Amino acid sequence: MNVLAVIVGIAIVFGVALDMALTVLHPTIRGAFSHRLTRGLWRMIRALSVATGSRRMLTFAGPLATVALFVAWLGGLWLGFGLIYLPFVDQFSSTVHLAHRGVFTALYASASVLTTLGLGDVLPTQNGIRVAVVCEAAAGVATLSAAISYVLSVYPLATQTRAHALYLSDLRLRSPRAACEYIAATGNTGVAEVHQRLIEGHQSLRRFPVLYYFHPDAEEESVTRLLESAVVLCAVARWAPPEEVTPYGFRVAEGLQTTLELIRADYLAKYVAGQIGQPSDEQIPTEEAAATLRSLREKLASPLRKARLSDSEAQQFTHFTSNMDHLLEGLARAHVYHHEPLLHRFANGDEPPVGTA
Template identity: 35%
Template sequence: MEWPLSLLGAALVAFMLREVFHTLWHPTRHGGLSRLVMTTLWRLSGHLSGRRRAAGLSGPLGMVCVVSIWALAIAVGWALVYWPHMPEAFTYSTGLEPSAHAGPVDALYVSLVTLTTLGLGDIAPATGWLRILAPLEALVGFALLSATVTWTLGLYPALARRRTLALRLSHLRRTHATTEALDSDAGVAVLAGVATELCVVSIDFLQYPESYYFYDADDRASLAEQIGYAAELAQRAAKARHPDVGLAADALDAALDDLAIILDERFLHTGAGRRDVLDAYAAEHSIKAGARR
């Protein structure tokens, strides 16, 4: 039973490292496990009383759950590698009876101590290949910690960019911009700026898909609430006579198309046109829709 258990542990570690890779370092995909955890918490939040509060917690709580599962599964995987070889392949500090500290809990203890780079040394590998494997686990633990910090530091600026765009659209909505007002050089700048920010948000949804499951409690900073106005701006500007306004309107229209494609392919899966996709996005995230549920 020694090598089957060790191989099972190695397979579990490899699977979880694959999940980490696809979630954190492969910008066009994210791991199946992280997607399952985030979507499950998001769906559950829609069925709880006090949906606003539950939805607001679903994104941060989902990240905590994903990282915890990664760490625990990797620790268990390495424990399965160590356990079949205890106590013969390990050295024990004075006062510890090897035969009394060779169970699965002890293997998990060794794995957790190594993964967290504590290195207490009361139980340490003595066999050559295990002496090489243990530092590799410590290296994985250090890399996992660093990657998690990097993930968090990248995700929250992406949320800030999305909310900034939503707030800008909210400000524009309150100006009641007409076709005549947009038919100017200032209108070109406004439309081009919105189109550029939409492109940035689209890339953020690709690189940080977990950001989709973060709920924006303020409707002024909620892209779901404000995205419809971007489409209205493009429609109004399309009637302008200024040639540069028309070009900027086309660019904004294309940016909205790209955003709708990303939202539908990655999250909504409606197979519908742009307007229906944006409506579905608004229905999932809208403050007003959330209040009615």
């Protein structure tokens, strides 16, 4: 029994240390426990939000997930070292009388060392336990340092993502006409700038997956709005561009399309599907999408409106619109937002109806 307690304790300590190292230090690999904890907490808060009809409740998910993560790390180290000490509680000297040395004594000693409280009422007397005590004290300091580093890394990135989303929202790029005017005014650099902002946001999410759970008060600052704006801009630049777009601009738009497809796969696999299941993968009928694209080119007075729409172009536009609609629908459902199908927006060509912003 004593050997089992030590083995389990060591396993817990190493598990926590590995999860903490991956979460804080590794640029792409997620800590398995951290990810499950934050996702589970999000599911619970989202269920409460839907049940009460209060979307504002979702704004607490990110901060609560961050706090829960630190508490879980500390709790794991506390329990793990407590189990390691349990068979050796008799090897601790005490300045006070302890009626019974057992689980409470082991956990008390672990808490005192982990928090570097250092009251001195329970002290190790054997060298092996002294080494364990030093390791636990170091782990406690490392956890505190990791927590500070984590917060100082995550919160600026959360603010940056919201700023990117608000920037695109203020430009009204969800509107195909506004996107066309933006491209005409900025040329190739405008699409490249949005592409760069999107890459930065996605890399930040891969580095710190908890960013997904920082739900903003205003939808204009959300990742959903950021992606929606980028999707509309990409579609206009690729298939209904103004005359200001050069061959280089087309290449940039193709790069933006590739990035959006990668983001879609990442979000649906790691975030959306784990909350509400995979959204429908039903494809938009090619004929309907082709008719919408022709209408969009006419409304935006694109130079391509006089050209014949090839089958390849129609299929590419259909595939892109269908895939992006799946992503945006899934994000809207997960974050309790309204979703307007992309084809409706492309068919309208102008600003979204009032009340759907």
